[in-house]
Amino acid sequence: MKVTPDSRGYLELLREEGDFRRVYLAQVISLGGDWFALIPLLTLLEQLTGGGLWGGLVLAVDTAAFAILAPYAGTVADRFDRRRTMVVADFVSAVMILLLLIVRSEATAWVALVAIGGVAVAKSFFTPASSAAIPNLVPRADLVRATILGGAVWGTMLAVGAAAGGLLALLVGARWCFVIDAISFVISGVLVMRTTRPFSEKRERAAVSSVREDVRETVRYARSEPRVRALLACKVGVALGNGTLALFPLYSTRVFRAGELGTGLLYSARGIGALVGPFFMRRFVSRDARLLWPVLATSIGVFGLSYLGFSVAPVFALGMLFVALAHAGGGANWVLSTYGIQSVVPDHVRGRVFSADYMLATAAITISQIVAGVLSEVVEVRTISAGLGSVVLAYSLIWYAATRRLRRVDAPVDADPMWTAPKITS
Numbered sequence: 001m002k003v004t005p006d007s008r009g010y011l012e013l014l015r016e017e018g019d020f021r022r023v024y025l026a027q028v029i030s031l032g033g034d035w036f037a038l039i040p041l042l043t044l045l046e047q048l049t050g051g052g053l054w055g056g057l058v059l060a061v062d063t064a065a066f067a068i069l070a071p072y073a074g075t076v077a078d079r080f081d082r083r084r085t086m087v088v089a090d091f092v093s094a095v096m097i098l099l100l101l102i103v104r105s106e107a108t109a110w111v112a113l114v115a116i117g118g119v120a121v122a123k124s125f126f127t128p129a130s131s132a133a134i135p136n137l138v139p140r141a142d143l144v145r146a147t148i149l150g151g152a153v154w155g156t157m158l159a160v161g162a163a164a165g166g167l168l169a170l171l172v173g174a175r176w177c178f179v180i181d182a183i184s185f186v187i188s189g190v191l192v193m194r195t196t197r198p199f200s201e202k203r204e205r206a207a208v209s210s211v212r213e214d215v216r217e218t219v220r221y222a223r224s225e226p227r228v229r230a231l232l233a234c235k236v237g238v239a240l241g242n243g244t245l246a247l248f249p250l251y252s253t254r255v256f257r258a259g260e261l262g263t264g265l266l267y268s269a270r271g272i273g274a275l276v277g278p279f280f281m282r283r284f285v286s287r288d289a290r291l292l293w294p295v296l297a298t299s300i301g302v303f304g305l306s307y308l309g310f311s312v313a314p315v316f317a318l319g320m321l322f323v324a325l326a327h328a329g330g331g332a333n334w335v336l337s338t339y340g341i342q343s344v345v346p347d348h349v350r351g352r353v354f355s356a357d358y359m360l361a362t363a364a365i366t367i368s369q370i371v372a373g374v375l376s377e378v379v380e381v382r383t384i385s386a387g388l389g390s391v392v393l394a395y396s397l398i399w400y401a402a403t404r405r406l407r408r409v410d411a412p413v414d415a416d417p418m419w420t421a422p423k424i425t426s
Contacts, residue, residue, distance in 0.1 A: 010149055013142050019195040020137040020146060023130065027153045030090065030188035035271070036164060037181035039264045040174035041100060041112060046249040048106045056246035056373015061113050063362040063369065065120035066127075070359030073125045075214045077351025082129040082199035083192060089126035090189030093119045097185065100178040127358060132351040133199035135342050144282070144339050151278045151335035167261060201347040218352040227344055230293070230403050232357050234337040237300035237399055238330045239364035241307055241392035243372030244385040245270070251381055256316040269320040270327045277328030278335035293407045296336060297400035302329030304392030311386035 014021045045054040066073075076085055096118030102111045138146045168177055222228050245267075252262035281299060284291050306326035313319035337357075345353045368388060375384050 010145055013138065013145055013149070017138055017142070019197040020134070022191045022195050023133070023137060024149060024153065026086075026090075026188040026191040027130070027150065029184045029191070030093075031153055032184060034181060034184075035267065036168070036184075037097060037100065037174075037177045039267055040169035040177045041103075041116075042249050043169060043263050044103065044174045045109055045112060046253065048103075049109055051377060053373050053377060054109050054112070055249055056243075056369050056376065058112050058116050059246050060366050060369040060373065061117045062120045063366040065117050066124040067359045067363040067366060069121060069124040070128075070355040070362075071215050071352075073128050074218070074352030074355025076125055077129040077132050077355065078200075078214075078348060082133045082351070083195060085129045086126050086133075086192045087189045089122040089129075090185045090192065092122040093126075094182045094185035094189075096122065097178055097182045101175055124358075128351045128354040129199070131338065131342070131354045132347070135350070136199055136201065136347070137195075137197055143342060147339040147342060148278045148282060148335055151331055151338070152275050164264075167264065169264075170261060214352060218349060218356055221345075221349055222353070222356070225344070226406065227340065228353065230399075230406060231337045231340045232353075232360060233399060233402075234296050234300075235334060235357065235361035236364045237392055237395035238303045238333050239361045240368050240395060241303055241326075241388045242365045243368030243370075243388050244307055244310070246369045246372045247376060247381045247385060250376060251319065255381060256319060258316050262316060265316075265320060266323055269323040273324035273327030273329075274331030274334075276324075277331035280328065281332035281336065292336065292340070293403045294400065296333060297396050297403070299329040299333035299336070300396035300399060301393055302326070303333070304389045304394075304396060307385055307389035307392065311382045311389060 014024060041058065042055045045058065048054075096115050099111055099115035099118070102108055103115075134146055134150065135143055222232060248266045249263045252258045252266060256262055258265070277299070281295055284295050303326045306322045306329065310319055310322035310326065313322055341353055341357060342350070372384050372388065
């Protein structure tokens with residue numbers, strides 16, 4: 001199947017596709033609020049408890065809830081109104097984030113786990129519904145641009161929200177950041193409510209089936225499609241190195257002596273990398289569709305190598321540079337693999353495939369963050385991040401070797417790599 005090349009620029013797409021623009025703005029506002037709150041929370045927990053364990057647990061709960069609920073979230077995204085699911089998730093998140101106002105001492109640190117866990121539950125339903133809906137909000141020719149814009153939202157708001165959150169926490173305190181985050185969720189929900197285009201294809205009402213049956217159907221589909229199997233395994237590589245993110249407050253205070261603002265700047269560097277990476281790496285795939293697979297492998301390798309560099313960086317500025325490089329690779333990995341899934345997976349199962357994709361990635365992130373948080377109590381932080389970087393680098397080599405058959409596809413250089421790659425029977 002031949003796909004028409006992208007027909008519009010990024011700004012034209014936002015200007016001319018009203019419903020996509022509303023969903024996009026909802027993500028901008030919500031994600032900005034998230035990082036506006038998370039950076040002060042991680043710093044606050046480090047101050048209240050004197051260590052990195054609670055920060056690691058908060059990040060782990062955030063990802064673990066997603067991984068556990070993914071099978072249910074995928075079923076909801078495919079069988080119920082995706083727009084309504086997203087709106088309810090936003091409003092629930094607003095309520096849960098306000099619980100962070102209770103966190104005022106080490107004795108109440110556990111409330112942060114409840115609050116962030118509640119937000120994670122809501123987002124476990126929001127995210128697959130949103131990702132599955134995007135192909136229905138823009139023409140096929142504009143899908144790659146829409147996907148990259150989504151990745152850019154995450155990177156941009158991480159960069160802005162993290163730095164602003166660290167600065168505002170110094171000026172007015174963490175609790176105002178939590179209030180702003182709650183307000184952002186409400187605004188996001190209102191914007192999604194104002195959309196009019198269907199978020200899924202019109203189809204006959206499917207027979208009611210159990211979550212187990214839905215999972216089996218998804219597994220059967222993935223087994224029959226080598227491209228999907230490779231893409232489902234792609235994000236895991238970068239995810240295994242994300243435990244270093246839980247160490248940023250410790251790096252800032254103990255290694256670089258940069259304080260609260262330093263923590264925000266490290267996360268901001270992460271966001272800048274995640275913003276730039278997808279735009280840069282997509283250029284190689286655009287020139288030759290057959291480069292998709294080595295580009296994805298390279299993106300994993302860049303992440304691992306950069307965090308190895310971060311683990312030995314002698315000064316804060318160089319540490320920020322390595323973080324930006326790492327997440328340029330990580331951002332490209334996430335966006336290009338997401339685009340692949342949006343392109344090749346049919347609408348009726350797309351939500352469940354995205355849930356499986358996020359479940360695998362978040363499970364790997366959870367493990368990485370728990371390991372990093374626990375080890376931070378007994379092992380020097382540089383050693384931990386060096387170990388995680390090595391694991392990611394090894395994964396990139398394994399994934400590259402495992403996708404060698406997909407790289408043999410003799411695709412036209414101007415074709416969409418996901419649609420021209422043939423099915424390969426294992």
